[in-house]
Amino acid sequence: MKSTIYYKTKKITVNLIIHLFLLTVAVTCIFPLLWMISSSLKTQETIFKDMSLIPQSLNFANYYHAWVEGGFGRYFLNSIFYTVAVVIGIVIISSMAAYAFSRLRFAGRNVLFIIFMAAMMIPIQGSFVALYVLLNKLNLRNTALGYILCMINVGLSTSIFLLKTFFDKMPKELEDAARIDGCTKLGIWWHVALPLAKPVLAVVVVLNALNVWNEFILALLIFDSRPLMPLQVALMTFQGEFVTRYPLLMAGLTIAALPIIILYLLMQKYIVKGVTQGAVVG
């Protein structure tokens, strides 16, 4: 018989190796971000010489320059505006549709639902070419509205799926009570279904907020004029113009990344839920 000490040492060694492995990967995950922040605090002179993670002197001027001169204040507000507008649009439109698909009986219901779900699985390659043409025709290119509508469409299918799955499992009694009280279907959707759907709405909000904030290609094609650009496109433009001004670029990147990281840390429960549920259909 092997002694208990043998088993204990073995267990500790195994755990140690596992932790070492996990820690190495964790450091690799976080290092580029720390390096980004560290670089954003160096100056144009020190950035090519000072290779330490903690800069010798902290220089916050880059944030001021990026925010004011680089125009990132403007881009930041644009991104916030697009994100909020799109998320509100998606929440209202997709929850209405999901409620109808889940609870109401009408001709064409199944066909419509299947089309929505198929769209989730078949991304059209090169759809951005056609969208560009279409928005030009509608005079919606280079407008905030055009971008917002496009992005609402992008998030629609997944959101409808998540919400419908929730509504399918929701008990019907409350709705029946509301109906007897004379509530219309729209009224039931607004007063009963939406408040009950709060947990899944949180998932929908967070997933779509991430998606809109990080979106690049449509914004690149839709916006020509700078005052309308969101952060992601502005970053690329900025990088093209100030190739070697790394501290400033890193400050801009930090401005773009920080809100997402904070949102993620606060809402990670919902993100994890959304990712695992969303993948099941994909």
Place this chain on the structure above:
Amino acid sequence: MRFKAALENYILVFPAVLIFSIFYIIPFFSVLQLGFYEWDGILPTKIFVGLNNFKEIFTDRVWWQALWQSGYITLIALTFQNALAFLLAWACDREIRMKNFYRVLFFIPPVLSEVVVGLVWQWILNGNYGILNHWLTHFGFANLTRNWLADPNTALTTVAIVHCWKGFGWGFLLFLAGLQTIPRELYEAARVDGANAWSTFKNVTIPLMIPVVIMVAILTILGTMQVFVLIYTMTGGGPGYHTEVPVLRILASMRGSSRFGYACAQGITFGVILCMVSFVQLMISRKARN
């Protein structure tokens, strides 16, 4: 009364259907249509050219190179990234301290935007001032330093690895969710039967995880074949055409050479290829399940 009730049903779905029709259905069919035309995107006249665009694709060397390169990145993501994700998930699926800490960190890269990831890594990998080359020199591997993203020999693999860095956390989450659905009693039973860690892993974990593995594999392939923003921000397809991928080519046909019809034809070709890939995978997963 009845009419009013039906009307209400349609009012609820109307906004979704309207937006979806305008921004998904119409573009879908106009891509299919434009693929048969030669058009610069501006002139009011489009010239019908039949299958010419598709014939041209067959002889478009850069297009096939781009397709092959996205296949290469996909292969690396499929093996290296998913193996890493699975190992990490397996390591986290046990009584271990700081489990949540790891889980939170591993999912940070996937929530970041591709632009941020691309530009930060470009800075890290910079040939002259990048921290990676600095460290390599510092620790005595000066002969390994190179301009990672500008050297034709390393650019594609470097891009692929950054792609894996961004994506593994996502596979990790799905694998972990899968592992947690395996009933603990099965592990207990295996231990009582005297199975060691390896045979438990082989005979309990792996068979139960096959559906999740297949799902992650399908999503990885479809996702990675369409990769481009990361590459757009890191190399723009260069050096030469060494990191070109299909979606970048479509974008180049549209913006670079103003050939909207050809861009759509490329889109259709690529879409068909992806459909075939997912069809093959569906067949394989059906077989694996039976």
